[in-house]
Amino acid sequence: MTATQVIAPGWTASPSPLPVFEHRLAGYRRIWRGSVFSTFLLPVLFLLGMGISVGAFVNRAGELGVPYLDYIAPGLLASTALQVAIGETTWPVMSAFSWIRTYHAMRASPLRPKDLVGGETLFVSLRVGMSAVGFLIVMILFGTVHSWWGVAALPVALVVGAAVAGPVLAFAATIKSDNMFALLYRFAVIPMTLFAGVFFPVAEMPLVARWIAYASPLWHGVELCRAATLGWPPLLPVAAHVAYLAVWAIVGYLLACSRFAKKLTD
Amino acid sequence: MVTTLALPRLIARTQGSAGRIGAVTARDLAAVRHSGYWLVVISGFFEPVLYLMSIGVGVGGLVGDFTLADGSVVSYAAFVAPAMLAASAMNGAMAEATFNFFAKMKWVKLYDAMVATPLRPFEIALGELGWALIRGSLYSVAFLVLMVALGLTTAAWAVAALFASLLVGFAFGGVGMAISTLVRTWQDFDYIMVVQFGLFLFSGTFAPVESYPPVMRVIVEVTPLYQAVELIRDLTTGRLSWGSLGHAAYLVVVAVIGLAVAARRMNRILCK
Amino acid sequence: MPDEPLIHARGLVKRFGEFTAVDGIDVDVHRGEAFGFLGPNGAGKSSTMRMIGCVSPPTGGMLRILGLDPVRDGPQIRGRLGVCPQQDSLDPELTVTENITVYARYFGIPRRVARERAAELLEFVQLDERANDKVEPLSGGMKRRLTIARALVNEPELVLLDEPTTGLDPQARHLVWERLFRLRQRGVTLVLTTHYMDEAEQLCDRLVVMDRGKIVAEGSPRELIERHSTREVLELRFGEDALEIYTGKLAGIGERVEVLPDRILVYATDGDAAAKAVHDRQLSPSSVLVRRSSLEDVFLHLTGRTLVED
Numbered sequence: 001m002t003a004t005q006v007i008a009p010g011w012t013a014s015p016s017p018l019p020v021f022e023h024r025l026a027g028y029r030r031i032w033r034g035s036v037f038s039t040f041l042l043p044v045l046f047l048l049g050m051g052i053s054v055g056a057f058v059n060r061a062g063e064l065g066v067p068y069l070d071y072i073a074p075g076l077l078a079s080t081a082l083q084v085a086i087g088e089t090t091w092p093v094m095s096a097f098s099w100i101r102t103y104h105a106m107r108a109s110p111l112r113p114k115d116l117v118g119g120e121t122l123f124v125s126l127r128v129g130m131s132a133v134g135f136l137i138v139m140i141l142f143g144t145v146h147s148w149w150g151v152a153a154l155p156v157a158l159v160v161g162a163a164v165a166g167p168v169l170a171f172a173a174t175i176k177s178d179n180m181f182a183l184l185y186r187f188a189v190i191p192m193t194l195f196a197g198v199f200f201p202v203a204e205m206p207l208v209a210r211w212i213a214y215a216s217p218l219w220h221g222v223e224l225c226r227a228a229t230l231g232w233p234p235l236l237p238v239a240a241h242v243a244y245l246a247v248w249a250i251v252g253y254l255l256a257c258s259r260f261a262k263k264l265t266d
Numbered sequence: 267m268v269t270t271l272a273l274p275r276l277i278a279r280t281q282g283s284a285g286r287i288g289a290v291t292a293r294d295l296a297a298v299r300h301s302g303y304w305l306v307v308i309s310g311f312f313e314p315v316l317y318l319m320s321i322g323v324g325v326g327g328l329v330g331d332f333t334l335a336d337g338s339v340v341s342y343a344a345f346v347a348p349a350m351l352a353a354s355a356m357n358g359a360m361a362e363a364t365f366n367f368f369a370k371m372k373w374v375k376l377y378d379a380m381v382a383t384p385l386r387p388f389e390i391a392l393g394e395l396g397w398a399l400i401r402g403s404l405y406s407v408a409f410l411v412l413m414v415a416l417g418l419t420t421a422a423w424a425v426a427a428l429f430a431s432l433l434v435g436f437a438f439g440g441v442g443m444a445i446s447t448l449v450r451t452w453q454d455f456d457y458i459m460v461v462q463f464g465l466f467l468f469s470g471t472f473a474p475v476e477s478y479p480p481v482m483r484v485i486v487e488v489t490p491l492y493q494a495v496e497l498i499r500d501l502t503t504g505r506l507s508w509g510s511l512g513h514a515a516y517l518v519v520v521a522v523i524g525l526a527v528a529a530r531r532m533n534r535i536l537c538k
Numbered sequence: 539m540p541d542e543p544l545i546h547a548r549g550l551v552k553r554f555g556e557f558t559a560v561d562g563i564d565v566d567v568h569r570g571e572a573f574g575f576l577g578p579n580g581a582g583k584s585s586t587m588r589m590i591g592c593v594s595p596p597t598g599g600m601l602r603i604l605g606l607d608p609v610r611d612g613p614q615i616r617g618r619l620g621v622c623p624q625q626d627s628l629d630p631e632l633t634v635t636e637n638i639t640v641y642a643r644y645f646g647i648p649r650r651v652a653r654e655r656a657a658e659l660l661e662f663v664q665l666d667e668r669a670n671d672k673v674e675p676l677s678g679g680m681k682r683r684l685t686i687a688r689a690l691v692n693e694p695e696l697v698l699l700d701e702p703t704t705g706l707d708p709q710a711r712h713l714v715w716e717r718l719f720r721l722r723q724r725g726v727t728l729v730l731t732t733h734y735m736d737e738a739e740q741l742c743d744r745l746v747v748m749d750r751g752k753i754v755a756e757g758s759p760r761e762l763i764e765r766h767s768t769r770e771v772l773e774l775r776f777g778e779d780a781l782e783i784y785t786g787k788l789a790g791i792g793e794r795v796e797v798l799p800d801r802i803l804v805y806a807t808d809g810d811a812a813a814k815a816v817h818d819r820q821l822s823p824s825s826v827l828v829r830r831s832s833l834e835d836v837f838l839h840l841t842g843r844t845l846v847e848d
Contacts, residue, residue, distance in 0.1 A: 034456035041460050049467030054321075056477055057342075058328045068328070182306040190313060194320035204327050282613075282646060289643035296640055297631035300672070379627035381593050383644035383692075384613035537593050538554070 020119020075198030078221035081157035113260035128161035147231030160221035166252020173259035290393020314354035322346035349471040358402035363442025388529035402435035419502035440524025447531035551598035561751035574745035583731035620694030679710025735833035770809035
């Protein structure tokens with residue numbers, strides 16, 4: 001220990017995820033316009049198209065207990081968190097491995113694989129947080145937030161982001177062709193968005209589909225967000241939902257660290 | 267005498283052209299077999315099916331039966347399904363005509379090699395469109411089979427809808443390529459995607475345009491996806507009218523203009 | 539008819555906006571020739587090649603390729619040309635063989651014939667063992683050879699090669715040269731651009747030297763050297779001194795003296811005699827080299843600049 005300290009001058013801090021985070025931030029400054037446009041506008045369009053337009057025809061029986069717009073808005077918040085987190089951990093990560101090879105440059109510095117994973121996760125959290133704040137403001141403007149608990153939807157969005165960022169980082173470090181991302185969207189992201197309780201109650205689906213929805217991280221995020229903005233009690237205790245998402249986040253993080261280490265060692 | 271000589275020559279020339287267009291499509295068919303791309307292509311079929319199941323059936327459970335403008339009553343799924351077919355024809359064609367086409371032209375420089383052969387830019391555009399249509403019609407056939415199985419349309423109308431969906435793919439393929447020749451950077455595709463998604467949501471897809479605010483309704487009615495949705499919905503619900511012909515004519519015009527612009531711009535980009 | 543040139547250009551001009559890339563050149567290339575455009579980067583060689591390849595319409599002047607008009611008869615002419623562009627434009631999504639067979643279809647060559655020809659051509663460019671590999675992992679030299687093979691698939695009457703060995707290592711260059719030499723022996727007409735004088739000397743029967751869009755000399759490599767240079771060149775280096783001071787001290791030795799930033803060239807019929815004369819004047823260069831005159835010297839004499847300016 002003492003020997004290392006003698007060799008390394010004071011300003012050579014021990015490796016940390018921060019420089020990786022800063023790198024992503026520097027890149028994002030150049031492209032934020034298009035990205036804000038798509039990550040903010042898409043859910044708002046969804047909110048208008050489904051919530052208001054279709055909403056006029058939905059729920060005439062009143063079985064949801066709230067207007068359809070209010071019902072899907074928190075669901076869209078959670079699914080936005082998911083979309084943003086996955087968007088930032090797929091093609092950009094593939095590019096840093098194979099195309100621009102940023103990670104290989106980072107690997108030549110004292111940074112460790114877990115710093116790369118940590119830095120990416122930090123950046124994902126920032127992006128998810130930004131999108132969630134923007135969307136929550138829109139939700140308030142449309143009068144869909146019924147309770148002060150609505151603010152709690154923001155940390156929920158961050159947890160959802162972290163829950164999917166880890167596993168997808170691991171996936172991105174494993175696959176050989178970026179064609180696999182298209183499959184990830186088709187067979188995981190889009191089905192989750194459509195069937196994990198965002199647009200209609202999961203209870204309406206047949207049993208098998210229902211249990212697949214329960215297993216998806218998005219459903220837990222949707223339940224928590226809906227509980228927060230509508231002031232409803234969630235189906236399970238809050239701690240159980242959070243714990244389930246935390247397991248995804250932690251296992252995903254560890255998996256990503258080991259996949260990154262493997263990919264950068266050969 | 268002149269005509270007897272000119273005609274065979276003209277035929278020989280167009281045959282050559284048709285062969286070259288086919289060769290460009292054949293190139294895409296050869297490429298799709300590699301690197302798992304075929305999985306991406308095949309699995310594209312699931313997207314409209316998932317939307318149909320989620321919005322048409324799932325949300326449809328909350329909507330119940332649906333009264334159309336002319337007073338006829340259909341299930342919500344039967345209302346949404348033709349719109350999903352039209353949207354999937356648009357998305358399939360646009361995926362090839364925007365992102366992939368741009369990559370081939372600006373990044374891989376594939377067309378630089380092609381123009382060094384007897385191929386001309388408009389033949390390249392048509393060949394690429396041929397592949398986009400093959401891809402789109404795979405989705406349309408599968409989706410229509412599903413619709414018939416679910417009782418959302420009849421087999422005879424489904425065949426007619428297949429041709430309509432090819433026309434939709436043709437129109438959006440032309441428009442997509444024209445846009446791609448004008449686009450400068452990858453980031454611009456974010457905007458194209460948002461516009462495409464806006465069209466997907468607001469083209470009378472999930473709710474009839476009659477329910478939109480008047481100003482918005484007028485705007486929606488001039489966009490191509492609305493015309494496509496209406497045409498296909500007329501067919502799958504069996505309510506053909508003169509209006510349907512109007513929708514079809516609109517799409518033909520859009521396709522021709524799109525292709526003409528694309529070929530012109532390609533000529534300028536590739537044959538400087 | 540047999541004497542009609544394959545390429546016939548008079549006052550050929552290519553402008554991009556204000557910039558004139560090709561400034562009125564006259565060129566005739568005859569059947570069976572190996573013809574070269576020699577010049578530095580930016581001399582207008584690639585623009586000329588693109589006009590000959592019928593992918594870039596001339597701005598002015600007259601151009602006939604195979605006796606046809608490149609603007610009106612583009613597809614017909616291109617069907618009889620083979621083009622090997624400066625940047626490899628291979629299809630990364632296809633295998634080595636498919637790159638040739640798919641390309642063959644653009645010429646209307648039947649599938650079966652395309653497959654046979656692909657096999658022959660891959661053998662010719664020594665890539666038959668990589669036939670089913672993807673293009674991506676191939677080395678630069680292999681990719682260039684594949685591009686050449688692809689350009690030959692339609693049995694072209696005229697093959698255009700734009701900088702065929704730029705960016706290749708010496709071994710890969712020699713392999714490409716050897717294949718092109720075989721093509722020449724088969725009587726294929728070759729037109730190539732290069733900024734390597736050794737490449738021009740190796741491959742060309744006849745060449746033009748281009749500079750800033752104009753042709754500054756024309757002839758066989760030997761003729762050009764005889765006309766614009768001496769038989770031998772004496773290269774002198776003098777440590778780190780400013781070389782200009784030697785201009786006066788060397789006056790009268792050889793026919794002509796050129797001072798470059800790092801060395802002095804003395805043009806003389808007898809290099810050894812010139813070296814002795816330098817020695818007799820009590821000048822002590824740090825290195826002395828006598829060599830034969832090359833096209834580099836021709837270019838230096840014609841333009842006052844070297845070909846490869848790094």
